[in-house]
Amino acid sequence: xxxxxxxxxxxxxxxxxxxxxxxxxxxxxxxxxxxxxxxxxxxxxxxxxxxxxxxxxxxxxxxxxxxxxxxxxxxxxxxxxxxxxxxxxxxxxxxxxxxxxxxxxxxxxxxxxxxxxxxxxxxxxxxxxxxxxxxxxxxxxxxxxxxxxxxxxxxxxxxxxxxxxxxxxxxxxxxxxxxxxxxxxxxxxxxxxxxxxxxxxxxxxxxxxxxxxxxxxxxxxxxxxxxxxxxxxxxxxxxxxxxxxxxxxxxxxxxxxxxxxxxxxxxxxxxxxxxxxxxxxxxxxxxxxxxxxxxxxxxxxxxxxxxxxxxxxxxxxxxxxxxxxxxxxxxxxxxxxxxxxxxxxxxxxxxxxxxxxxxxxxxxxxxxxxxxxxxxxxxxxxxxxxxxxxxxxxxxxxxxxxxxxxxxxxxxxxxxxxxxxxxxxxxxxxxxxxxxxxxxxxxxxxxxxxxxxx
Amino acid sequence: xxxxxxxxxxxxxxxxxxxxxxxxxxxxxxxxxxxxxxxxxxxxxxxxxxxxxxxxxxxxxxxxxxxxxxxxxxxxxxxxxxxxxxxxxxxxxxxxxxxxxxxxxxxxxxxxxxxxxxxxxxxxxxxxxxxxxxxxxxxxxxxxxxxxxxxxxxxxxxxxxxxxxxxxxxxxxxxx
Numbered sequence: 001x002x003x004x005x006x007x008x009x010x011x012x013x014x015x016x017x018x019x020x021x022x023x024x025x026x027x028x029x030x031x032x033x034x035x036x037x038x039x040x041x042x043x044x045x046x047x048x049x050x051x052x053x054x055x056x057x058x059x060x061x062x063x064x065x066x067x068x069x070x071x072x073x074x075x076x077x078x079x080x081x082x083x084x085x086x087x088x089x090x091x092x093x094x095x096x097x098x099x100x101x102x103x104x105x106x107x108x109x110x111x112x113x114x115x116x117x118x119x120x121x122x123x124x125x126x127x128x129x130x131x132x133x134x135x136x137x138x139x140x141x142x143x144x145x146x147x148x149x150x151x152x153x154x155x156x157x158x159x160x161x162x163x164x165x166x167x168x169x170x171x172x173x174x175x176x177x178x179x180x181x182x183x184x185x186x187x188x189x190x191x192x193x194x195x196x197x198x199x200x201x202x203x204x205x206x207x208x209x210x211x212x213x214x215x216x217x218x219x220x221x222x223x224x225x226x227x228x229x230x231x232x233x234x235x236x237x238x239x240x241x242x243x244x245x246x247x248x249x250x251x252x253x254x255x256x257x258x259x260x261x262x263x264x265x266x267x268x269x270x271x272x273x274x275x276x277x278x279x280x281x282x283x284x285x286x287x288x289x290x291x292x293x294x295x296x297x298x299x300x301x302x303x304x305x306x307x308x309x310x311x312x313x314x315x316x317x318x319x320x321x322x323x324x325x326x327x328x329x330x331x332x333x334x335x336x337x338x339x340x341x342x343x344x345x346x347x348x349x350x351x352x353x354x355x356x357x358x359x360x361x362x363x364x365x366x367x368x369x370x371x372x373x374x375x376x377x378x379x380x381x382x383x384x385x386x387x388x389x390x391x392x393x394x395x396x397x398x399x400x401x402x403x404x405x406x407x408x409x410x411x412x413x414x415x416x417x418x419x420x421x422x423x424x425x426x427x428x429x430x431x432x433x434x435x436x437x438x439x440x441x442x443x444x445x446x447x448x449x450x451x452x453x454x
Numbered sequence: 455x456x457x458x459x460x461x462x463x464x465x466x467x468x469x470x471x472x473x474x475x476x477x478x479x480x481x482x483x484x485x486x487x488x489x490x491x492x493x494x495x496x497x498x499x500x501x502x503x504x505x506x507x508x509x510x511x512x513x514x515x516x517x518x519x520x521x522x523x524x525x526x527x528x529x530x531x532x533x534x535x536x537x538x539x540x541x542x543x544x545x546x547x548x549x550x551x552x553x554x555x556x557x558x559x560x561x562x563x564x565x566x567x568x569x570x571x572x573x574x575x576x577x578x579x580x581x582x583x584x585x586x587x588x589x590x591x592x593x594x595x596x597x598x599x600x601x602x603x604x605x606x607x608x609x610x611x612x613x614x615x616x617x618x619x620x621x622x623x624x625x626x627x628x629x630x
Contacts, residue, residue: 175513175514175515176515178513179511179513179515182513183506358506358507358508359504359505359506359507360506360507390515391504391506391511391515391517392503392504392511392515392516392517393515393516393517393518394514394515394516395499395501395516395518401514
C-alpha cells in the first residue's frame with residue numbers, strides 16, 4: 001500500500017459516499033465495488049484468519065469495500081479454508097494462498113497489510129498479539145478474549161506496536177447509532193436525564209441448539225491431532241466452542257457484549273457495580289449459563305443510571321434484541337434491526353414539532369386508542385407517549401460500516417479514525433468479564449480499578 | 455343529371471382524409487411503441503441522504519424509495535399476474551406462452567415504428583390487428599371483458615386506418 005495514494009480520510013470518504021448517495025445511489029451496483037487489483041498502489045493486502053460462519057459474514061461485507069486484495073485465508077478446517085479460498089477466487093479471479101497455521105502464514109506471506117480475525121474467542125488474544133507483533137493492522141471480532149487478561153494483552157500489544165486494532169463492536173460504526181448518540185442524546189438532549197437502561201437478546205431454542213451432531217460429514221471433520229493442537233477436545237468443542245467455559249464467555253459475552261458495549265458508549269462512563277443471576281435452566285449439560293440477567297449501576301455527571309440486561313437462549317419473545325435508554329423526557333429504543341427501534345416522547349416533555357420540521361426525527365402515526373375497559377384504572381396511568389422514529393436508515397450489511405471505518409484508518413494509519421480501537425473496546429468490555437463471576441458467586445461486585453483497567 | 459355524390463372528391467375533403475390517416479397512424483403507432491417500451495420498465499430502489507437542518511447528514515442516513523427505470527433486465531412481455539392465469543387455462547398452448555411472452559414487447563415496438571414511419575403501412579396495420587386479436591383471445595380466456603372491449607376499440611381504429619390507407623402520406627414504403 002502506497003501512503004501517497006491512501007489519503008482518504010474518514011471525513012472525505014464520508015463526503016464522497018454522501019455525494020454519491022445524494023445523487024440517488026442505486027442499490028445493487030456491485031460493478032463499482034470490485035476487489036482491487038493486487039498490484040495497484042493503494043491496495044490493502046488482507047489475510048482472512050478464520051472462515052467459519054462469522055468469517056463468512058465479514059467477508060460478505062469486505063467484498064463490497066473497494067481497494068482490498070485478499071492475499072491469504074487461514075483456517076484449521078479444510079472445509080472452511082477451501083470455502084473461503086473459493087469465495088475469494090470467485091471475487092477477485094485468483095485464488096488466495098491457503099494456510100492451516102497462522103505462524104506459517106505470517107512467516108511465509110510477504111506484503112500483508114492487515115488481517116481480519118474471526119476465530120473462536122479464546123484464540124482472539126493470541127492471534128491478535130501475534131499479528132500486531134508481525135506488523136499487521138488487526139480487525140478482530142468481539143469479544144476481545146475469553147479472559148480479561150487476554151483482552152488486556154491485546155490493548156498492550158496495540159499500544160506497544162503502534163499498529164491499529166479495531167474490535168468488532170460493529171454498532172459503534174452504525175450510522176443509526178452514531179446519529180442517535182451525537183444528535184439526539186448529546187446534541188438535542190431529547191432524553192433529558194437518562195435514568196434507566198434496558199436491553200435484551202432473547203433467542204429461541206431452535207436458534208440455540210448445538211451445531212453438528214452425531215454423524216458429521218467426512219469433509220468437515222478436522223483430524224483429532226489438529227483439533228488438540230489448537231485447543232479443542234473434539235469436533236463438538238470445535239463447532240460449539242461458544243458453550244464451553246475455557247473457550248468463550250458464553251451468551252453474556254457472545255451476545256450481550258454487543259449491547260452492554262452500547263450502555264457504556266452512550267453514557268460515556270463505566271459501571272460502578274454489577275449483580276448478576278444465571279442458570280442452566282434448559283441446557284442442563286452446558287458449561288455456560290443458558291439464561292443470564294444482570295444489573296449494572298452507572299454514575300454519570302447527570303445522576304445515577306440503573307441498567308438491566310438479559311440474554312436468554314431458551315425463549316425468544318419480547319422483540320429479539322434491542323437497547324432502550326429511558327430518560328425523564330424520552331426513551332430511545334434502538335436496535336440493529338431498524339423495525340425494532342422507536343423513540344417515545346414523555347407526556348409533558350417539550351414539544352418536538354421543531355425537531356420533526358428540521359428533519360431530526362420522523363413522527364410515527366399514532367396507534368388507535370384502545371377502547372375503555374372495566375379493569376383499567378385510568379387515573380393511575382401515564383398518558384401514552386408519542387412515538388417517533390429516526391429520520392433514516394442505511395442499506396448495508398450490519399458489519400460493513402465498521403470494516404469500512406477500519407480500512408479508512410489503515411489507509412490513513414491513524415488510530416483516531418477508529419470507532420472502536422482495542423483500548424476503547426476494553427473500557428466497555430471489562431465489566432462484562434465480571435457478569436459470570438457475579439452470577440456464579442451470587443454476589444454483587446463493586447468495581448475497582450483492578451477490575452476495569454488495563 | 456348529376457348529383458353531389460358523382461362529383462370528384464374536393465381538395466378539402468382529401469386534406470381531411472389525409473389528416474385523419476395521419477392522426478390515426480400516429481395514435482396507433484404511439485400506442486404500440488410506448489406499450490412495448492413499458493414492458494422494459496421496472497422499479498429500482500434508490501437511497502437518498504436524509505436532510506437535517508437543510509443539509510445532507512454526514513452519518514450516511516438514507517431514506518429509501520423507488521423510481522421507475524427502463525432496462526432490458528426488467529422485460530416482462532405478459533404481466534406476471536396474467537401469466538399465471540394464462541398458464542392455468544387448458545386451451546392455452548403451454549409451449550407457445552413463453553415464446554409469446556418474449557416476442558410481444560419487441561413486436562409492438564417494431565410494428566409501431568413501421569406504422570409511424572410509413573413502412574408497408576397496410577401490412578403493418580394488419581399485423582398489429584392480428585396481435586391485438588391474439589391479446590383479445592387471451593383476455594376472453596381469463597374473462598377480462600373490460601380488456602376485450604378496450605382492444606375492440608383499437609381494432610375499430612385499425613380498420614378505419616386501413617379504410618383510408620389510400621390517403622396516407624409521408625411514407626417511406628408505400629407498397630404493401
